[in-house]
Each structure stands twice: as structure tokens, then as C-alpha cells.
Amino acid sequence: MRRRLTLLVAATTCLVLLAFLVPLAVLLRGVARDRALVAATTEAQGVVAVVGTADRAALRLTVEQVTATGRSMTVYLPDGTVLGTPAARTPAVELAARAGRSLTVTGPDGNEIVVAVTGRPEGTAVIRTVVSRAELTRGVDRSWLVLGTLGVALLLVGLLVADRLAGSLTAPISELSAVSHRLARADLTARARPTGPPELREVAGALNHLAGRIQELLQDEREQLADLSHRLRTPLTSLRLEAESLADPAEAARVGAAVDGLERAVTGLIRQARWRRDPDADTACDAAAVVGERVAFWSVLAEDTGREVDLDLADGPLPVRVPADELAAVVDALLGNVFAHTPDGTAVAVTLRAGPAGGAVLVVADEGPGLPAERVRRGASSAGSTGLGLDIARRAARTSGGRLDLAAGAVRGLRVTLELGPPRTFTSP
Template sequence: MRGRLTLLVAAVGVLVVIAFLVPLAVLVRTVAADRATTRATADVQRLVPLVGTADPETIRSTVDQIGADTGRDVSVFLADGTVLGTPASRTPTVVLAARGESLTVESAAGREVVVAVQGRPEGTGVIRTVVPRDELTAGVTRAWLVLALLGALLVLVGLVVADRLAGSLVRPISALSAVSHRLANAELDARVEPAGPAELREVAGALNHLAERIQVLLREEREQVADLSHRLRTPLTALRLEAESLRDPDDAARLTTAVDGLERAVTGVIRQARWRSTASAGGSCDAAAVVGERVTFWSVLAEDTARTLTIDLAPGPLPVRLSGDELAAAVDALLGNVFAHTPDGTPFQVRLAARADEVTLTVADAGPGLPPGSRRRGASGAGSTGLGLDIAERAARAGGGRLELSAGPDGGARVVLTLGVVAPR
């Protein structure tokens, strides 16, 4: 934008300079030619009384003297054919002037000035002089050079002023852009200092107001989620007491483990609800330990529903750029989808593989596959919330990876969660 404004001012400045300097340059040349012609005419007019009354010898000496003083060719044509001064032939202009008419005409040699003189006994005499081209344009080149330098100086000053003006416009716009990018990166405390024209100051104020409003809305949302999570603690406590009161130790242990997992999830929701920004949601964990723990938990339900579970987990530690709570939530979401969207008895497999710069978790089943639009947030074909894949995808992005959906080797669904590893220190 700054370059375009400068270019625009430069173009306008050049056009204005041309519009003024070109006519001025033509005027300078015309004035110089007219001044030279006026001087030549004045010199010729000094000879008129002499040519009208003096003898030829007196006229000759005076004409030679004037020619030597002015550096121009001066000739006097008498009616009897005598030519005094600089030898020259009778031109059509001289012939016309012999009829009594004084003229100034352009010729190949310059500008020809002829003056008719009445009163001589033999007839009308004619005084002729020629103003050469170099005298007609004397000083014009220097004047044009001065005008060109003046025009260049004006354009340069215009460019400097335009650059300063463009800078006063571009700097506030750049500040607005920088703050908007910071807000997009979850730096909600970023603010812009209003500057520049009134319109840009108004935009800056609107952006600051928007950032404050976003902070208020996020704070209200987090508090609402936190409040809802706190409300869940009471039924969780009651559920734990019920689990501990069961007589069968195996059932009590299994139900207590489920309550523990639910409580961890609720605790994670509370923590995430109180995070100031998504940028603070960093962390790391051992993917092998977290995935192993969650697969062990779900293997009990797989056994109860007659599902064959194939487990292939790479040995740890496998540090990934994701907190343990978020990774556990993603694993629970993927495995929960298997139980929610496939019939009992459907086999599935869980594989955790490690590479140089990433860790890959693959969950594949032999069920009916993914329905169309299942990746869309809130979409579900089994009466669930439809947020499982969305939770996994957000975890993948937070962990510097990606989530891929495809058909499994047995025709069912195959979900691959890739996470970036933590660089060794």
C-alpha cells in the first residue's frame, strides 16, 4: 500500500510538472527569440535616418560598424541595385520590402528582418539583417535545464511527502494486522494503540472492543463449564459410594475404576475450562503409558461384549506433545466410538507405533465403517453426542499432528491419530 501511494503521488506530480513546465519551456524559447528579434530591429532602426539622407559611402561605413558591433549580417539595398554592408542577394523578402513594407520572416539561416526606407532620390531603400539561430535560442538550454532540475526537485519533494503520508497510514494498518494475528493466536490481551486518521482510530477501537468482548465471552463460557463440572462431583461421589458398597469385589473394583476415569475426565474439563488461552494447553506425557492404561480399561468391556481385541503397543517411554488428560480423552473417544457404532462381537485392534518424529495410534474395527459426514462436529448415527472424532481431532492439532479416517483392512473404520514427539533436551 505504501508503494502504491508513493507511485500514485509520483505519477500525479510528474503530470503536474509536465503540465506546467512544458508550456513554460515553450514560453522561454519564444521570449528569447522575440528578445533577439527586438534587439536586431532596434539596430536596424538606427540606420533608417542615415539610409534616407546620407551618401552611399557614409552608409557603407556605418553599416560595417554596426555589423562588427552586433555580429550580425547587415545589408542595405538601394533602389539602383547597389548593396552596401554584407554582400547578399535580393531575397523575396527584400523585393517585397522595396515596395514600402517592413517585414520579419523566418528563413533557413534564422529570422530575417527587413525595413523599408523612404525618401531617397533613386527610390525606396531596404535595410536587411538576419538573426542567426544560435542568437534566437541563446540562454534557452540553460533555462530548460534549470526548469528540469526544478521539476525533478518538486517531484522528489512530493515523493518524500507522499512517503511520510503513506507511512502515517500504513503503520496503524500494520499495527492492526499484527494485533489481529495475535488475537488469532489466542493472545487475548493484545491491544492496538489507536493512531492515524479518524477512520483507522475507529477501527482500532472496534478491534480492542472485540478483543475485550471475546475475553468476556470466553471467561463466561469457562465459568459455565467449570460450574457444570463442579455440579457433576456430587453424583460422582454418590456413584463412588455405591460402587464401594457392592458385595462382589470384582464388580466393585471395575465400577470404581470407571468412576475414577470419569472423575479424571471431569477434572480435566475443569482445568481446561480455566485455562487462559489455548496456548497454555501445552504439556507432554508418555503415550505408551497412557494408551496402555486406557486400553486395559476398555479391554474389560470388550470381553463383556464378546469383542476380540488385538493389541500392538510399542514399548515406552514415548513422550508426545500432549497432556495425559487430553490423550486419554482422545483414546477414550476413539475406543468409545468402536463400542457405540459397531455391534457386539465385532473385533477391533489398537496399534501404537513410534517413528523418529511422531507417534501413531491406529484404531481399526471390522464394523460397518464410517457413515457419511461422521467427521462433522455433532454428527452421529448411533444416538451419541457426535463429539468423539472432534475431540480426537482437536487433540491431534494440539499435539502437532493430524487425524486421518479411512476404511480398515476388514472393511470397517480405520482411524489414525498422529502426534508429534517431544524433542530431547
């Protein structure tokens, strides 16, 4: 915008300068021409009285004095005598001698001024002087140079003023853009300074009001989520007590592990609700360790339901830009979908390999009835669930700089591919 405003002012200034300087340059050239012609005519008329009344010796002396100043002047007497600058009789001289009148003729070498003098007894004498092209344009080049310099100076001043003016307009706009980008990165403390024209100040105030309103709504949402999470602790405690009261130690351990996982998820929700995570923070974990631990947890349930779990785990560490609790929730959601939406005995394969540009690629494939990807959206599913499982995985992939792909299996079933981006820095635990 700043560049366009500067170009607009430059174009406008050039048009104004052309409209002003071109006529002025033409006028200066006309003035110089008229000045040269008037000066030559004045000198010729100054000799008229001498030509009409003086004798030949006095006339010769007067003409020689005029030509000594550099002026080209020739006097043609009626008897054919030529005094002054030698020159042949031109048609203009012949016309003046016959008609007895003065005239000015424009020729290729300049302007020819002819003055007829009728006072001599023997006939009409003619005074001829020539104004050359150099005399007609004397001083014009210098005047045009001054005008051109003045025009360039005015254009530079106009560009400087335009740049300052455009800067005063674009700086608040750039600041508004930067603040909006910070808000898009979840930096809700960003505020715009109300500077610039009234319209921009109004936009800055509206953006600040919007940011404040978003911050209030998110704070209310976090408080409600935290309150809901705290309310879940009471039934969790009851479940833990029920698990500890089971007679079978193995069953008690399995149920207790499930309660521990649920409590970790609730604790993570409370932490995320109470404290906003910095969007630029480089949180990371070892995908190999997290996936291996969660698959081992689900393998116990797989044995109870007659499922075969094929785990192909690449050698770690495989650092990804996802917190460990979020990645654990993603794996739980993907495997939970398999256990919830496929019949008992359906095999599932979990593959984790290094990504081509760092990070990791997690693939969860089953041989169940499959699920059309276009029928799944946040908060809705065709299988009677909440539809949030795949959304959790999709959000984690997007946050890390990766993506989530859903595709049909080789024969039947569903193949979920989760690409997770690498962290900026990673320290192996």
C-alpha cells in the same frame, strides 16, 4: 495500501507538473524567440536613418560598427553596392526593394529580417539581418533544465509527503490487523490503540469492545464449566466408595481404575476452565506412552466383550504437540466409539507410527457396520450419542497442526486416521 497511496500521489503530481511545466516551457521558448527577433529588428531600425540620409562612407562605417558586435547585417544600395556582411540578394530582399516594405521570413537557418529604406535619391535601399537558430533558442535549454530540476524536486517532496501521509493511515490499520491476529490466537488481552483518522479510531474502539465482550463470555463459560465439573465430584466420590465396597478385588480394581480415569478427565476440565492455556505454549507428550497406556486400559473391557485388540505400537518416544491428558481423551473417545457402536466381538486395530514430518500418525480401525463421516458433526450423531468424540479428536489434531480423516475400512467398518504434529521442543520424561 501505503504503496498504492504513494503511487496515486506520484501520478497526480506528475500530471499537475506536466500541465504546468509544458506550457511554461513552450512559453519560455516563445519569449526567447521574440526577444532575439526584437533585438535584431531594433538594431536594423537603428541603421535606417543612416542608410536614408548619410553618404556612402559614413554608412559603411556605421554598418561595420554593427557587424563588429557579431550581428550579421547587410545593406543593399540601389546601385547594386553591398555593404556589411557579404550575402547574395535573396527573394525577400528583391521583394522589399520592389515593394518598398519590410518583412520577416523564416528559413531553415533562422529568421531573415528585411527592412526597406526609401529615403535615398537613387532608389530604395534594403537592410538585411539574419537571426540564427542558436540565437532564437539562446537560454532555452538552461531554462528547461531549471524547470525539470524544479519538477523533480517537487515530485520528490510530494512523494515524501505522500509516504508520510500514507504511513499515518496504514500504521493504525497494521496495528488493527496485528491485534485481530492476536485475538484469533486466543490472546484476549490484546487491545488496539485508537489512533489515526476518526473512522479508524471508531474501528479500534469497536474491536476493543468485541475483545472485551468475548473475554467476558469465555470467563462466564469457564465458570459454568468449572461449576459443573465440581458438581460431578460428588457422584464420583460415591462411585469410588461403591467400587471399594465390591467383594471381588479384581472387579473393584477395574471399576476403581475407571473412576480414576473419569476423575482425571474432570480434573482436566477444571484446570482448563480455571486457567486459560497460552496458545503459543509448546505442550507435548510421548504419543507411544500415552497410546500404549490407554489401549492397555481398554484391553480389559475388550476381553470382557470378546473383542480382539491388535496393537501395532512404534518404538517411542514419539513426541507430539498435544498434552498427555488431551491425547488420552482422544484415544478414549476413538476406542469408546468402537465399543459403543459396534457389536460385541468386533475386532479393533490400533496402529501408531512416526509421521513423515515428525509427530505421529494414529490409526484406529474396526470391522463394525461403519459410520458415514458426513453424518457426524459436533453435538449430533446418527447412533444416539452426543457426537463429541470425533470432534475432540479433530480439535486435538487441528491444534497440533495435523488433521483427522475418516474412511471406510478395507472390507467394512470405519478407519480413523489421526495425524498429530511434532512439538517445537520435547523433553522425555
